[in-house]
Amino acid sequence: MNFSLARASLIAEADLVGIAGERAVCDPRGVLYFPDLRLLAVSDLHLEKGSSLARRGALIPPYDTGATLLRLQAVISDYQPSIVISLGDSFHDGGGAQRMHASFRERLEALMAGRDWFWVAGNHDPEAPADLPGETVRELAIGSLLFRHEPSKLRVEGEIAGHLHPCARIVQQGRSVRRRCFAGDGGRMIMPAFGAYTGSLNVLDRAYAGLFRLDTLMAYMLGTDRIFAISRSMLRPG
């Protein structure tokens, strides 16, 4: 089918988005990569969420940390970034790093080795993770970009944030599809949550009010192996 072949060549181009003048790849696995900076950003890992809930009696499978790290390993080995920014809520709670199984800690440290690694403080993990390398920061400015966990109420050009776990929903042919997404208006970008057990919140929810220029807002929905750029007019709440 020529039609779909033609499309395949578009994918790489379509996945490149501009944020305050910098070009970034929205990877369908949920990370943002800036080729010019060799910088990889990932948000809301929520490591050890499983054990955090287990403490309260919900014995959900203890494999979320392993699953999240495995996916992180894959993107890092693909892009080989020199800088990695974990954009906050890297651990589900302050004790997460301590609870982490030794094998997972080793895997994480192997990923960190040889790169500049920044832990941006989040609301779940305001303090530096115990006994792990990397630098903990409140926010981080690189070039025209500003990395922080919670998007600020004021408009900040070039802000990359997480915290809200954006997802988007469309309805086509009487069926509804909901996916995690990057949400961006060209000036600011909110990243999807990366953790295996993280839920999501629709970009049309009032929690996002005032964060975007509505005329240029796009949801970059995560597909199996590509990103689907959907304009605001196609999006549905809920």
Add this chain to the structure above:
Amino acid sequence: MTEQPRLAEQNATVALPEPFIRWFGEKGWSPRAHQIELLAKAQAGQSVLLIAPTGAGKTLAGFLPSLTELAVRPRRKPGQAQRGIHTLYISPLKALAVDIERNLGKPVEEIGLPVTIETRTGDTPAHKRQRQKLVPPDILLTTPEQLALLISAGDARRFFDDLRYVVLDELHSLVTSKRGHLLALGLARLRSFVPGLQTIGLSATVAEPDELRRWLVSQNPPKGPTSPDMAELIVVTGGAKPDISILDSEERVPWAGHSARYATPEIYREIKRHKTTLLFVNTRSQAELLFQELWRVNEDNLPIALHHGSLDVAQRRRVEKAMGDNALRAIVATSTLDLGIDWGDVDLVVHVGAPKGASRLAQRIGRANHRMDEPSKAILIPANRFEVLECRAALDANYLGAQDTPPLINGGLDVLAQHVLGCACGAPFRADDLFEEVRTAAPYASLDRSTFDRVIDFVATGGYALKNYERYARIRLNKDGFWRVSNPRIAQQYRLNVGTIIEVPALNVRYVKAGSKGSASRGGKVLGKIEEAFLETLTHGDTFMFAGKVLRFEGIRENECFVSNAPGSDAKVPYYGGGKFPLSTYLAEQVRIMLDDPQRWKKLPEQVADWLRFQADKSVLPKRDDLLIETFPRGNRHYLVAYPFEGRLAHQTLGMLLTRRLDRAGARPLGFVATDYALAIWSLGDMGTMFKARKPSLSALFDQDMLGDDLEAWLADSWLLKRTFRNCALISGLIEKRHPGQEKSGRQVTVSTDLIYDVLRSHEPDHILLQATRADAATGLLDVSRLADMLSRIQGRIVHKALEQISPLAVPIMLEIGKMPVNGEADETLLMDAATLVEEAMGPGMAEE
């Protein structure tokens, strides 16, 4: 009516106390033979299964052993300890318990028995439940969930100390679900409390009574083979033969569809002719539609009402009351179980759409008539041509007395996990003892020890290979060999989550003014509840049918859906409600036999017989054990239509698997649609030519090995399995149920079961909960066992007909294409469509600045 034997002729050993004899005499009645027989067996210490049609005095029979015993029991002397429960009555319905309280209270009062009767359901106020614990009634009427709660209480053993009988009503409907598994486990627990406990099961006619007889008594009896492994059986036959007919419509019977709209005027004419008509349909959407259509032709303004499980409770009760007062002329309903008990004087049952099973038809018709000796009158309205065949088959079966209730399945491991935690909440247990006890319950009779131990491990720490949660264990093994709950909070959590009924996430439907999104005012009254999944597909301004009205969708706010009236307009969006049963294996076979036997077509309406003759002319009619496959081109596509007659679920699974295989063979399949009778697949490649060249051959395509790797591979990502997993996770207590009134919890607190499923499947595919999920899916949504039977039956019996054009038999399913949602798997295609619109409009680079 058969002559009732005089009491004197009865077995002399039966002790019917004098007040009872007098009461029967005063009423001018005499006890029926089966009532006395049941009493005799019970007095001899046996458990009994009573199978009888409605109106046979089943309830009184079931309680006679208790009442006679209680009548002669010496009165409690002052200062003597309170007595415990004597008889426990369990029914699937709250309403039934309430109804029994009324019906049983009357004879108890008239005979002057010193017997207290009370109900205990989810509606019973806390203070009354408290009091019942201190001063228990003699007879407690309750539900399976309440029993589970009672046995998980710390004082359970003492509370049931004096228990003599457990009466199980509507047993045939209880045993087929996970509720039945939970109840069987509860019963096993009661038997361990009270070794001499007797059970009395009351049931409608079923295909395999022995299954129910085993269910009622202890299996694998721990103390030697002294007790029988089946309950005694009493069958009351008879009741007058129902007078059933198929509507021979003057209108054209449609090719496809489920609305039976064509027959509305004829149905209305029947309603006018009778006092009260009960109209059964298979789904809620059919109920809504039929109700609308009837009111459209209701020139005489007859009181016609609507009743189904999604409607607001208050509205349902009003309809039921009107029904009881004989104030209604007709009522459209989805199932007898949705309906309250007081039926009034129904003199006609209309069944719209095919009944899907012979037993289901018999039960529905039977329940409408409360006088066993008068024939029930029923009319079947087939909604399309295949349903004409199905109705004919069901009707023949009902006359022949055929039964096709489904065979019982093994007990669910998720239910067992819930029960294990419940037992621990009640009292510490030793694994050996509990294992033995659980195996006395029929659904768990073949449970092996290692699976049981894995369930215990699951309850304790989640049962994961990665031992990370030891310190968070819910139950712990102490040095004395007893398992105990780790802290009281666990027991509280358990009590909130007990039961096996999983509510589909649903939103209240509330009236507002048109155009208002409900933000300003909180709006008008609540009409009922609709599944969230359906509402998600609506956009502002869409119209749909609910609660007998055409409504306009205004928006969703928190847990409410706002709608306004949209009078005069047609509902735009079809509503695929749940509650659709697949065609039973038995009826499917009857339909195949009928197709194969032109002699039997004479009983069919002329237009339907003509249709079959055309098919014989243009293509071929399948022999009873053959599978007919037709291929033909149409437009720029190629079609394959198969006629397995194995029910929608099995066909859906078959469709998924065949499209995978056709894709591998290079046929480029585009989609498929499944009905109860047939399956259609369309593709870009010419399947007919491929099959003729045996690339692939049809026998290879339909080989049984598709149930191996192909099934596994497809299942892994299937939404069907995710939905099943969610139920297992909730029932097993892995995650907590969301309770009504409880706000949607924040995204940090809960984890969606889909995410848990993905993680668990990739890291521990053999986990016990996944095992339980696959077992459930195989019997439930996928109907794998039925598909397997079919694939083995048709080996070497596939008949391929390569046609130039569509055949008459294929018309119905071809009409379904585009009307039915193609389920689940094509999300990316939809996203692609949406993204393409953007690209087409703006060009690919629009996102860049």
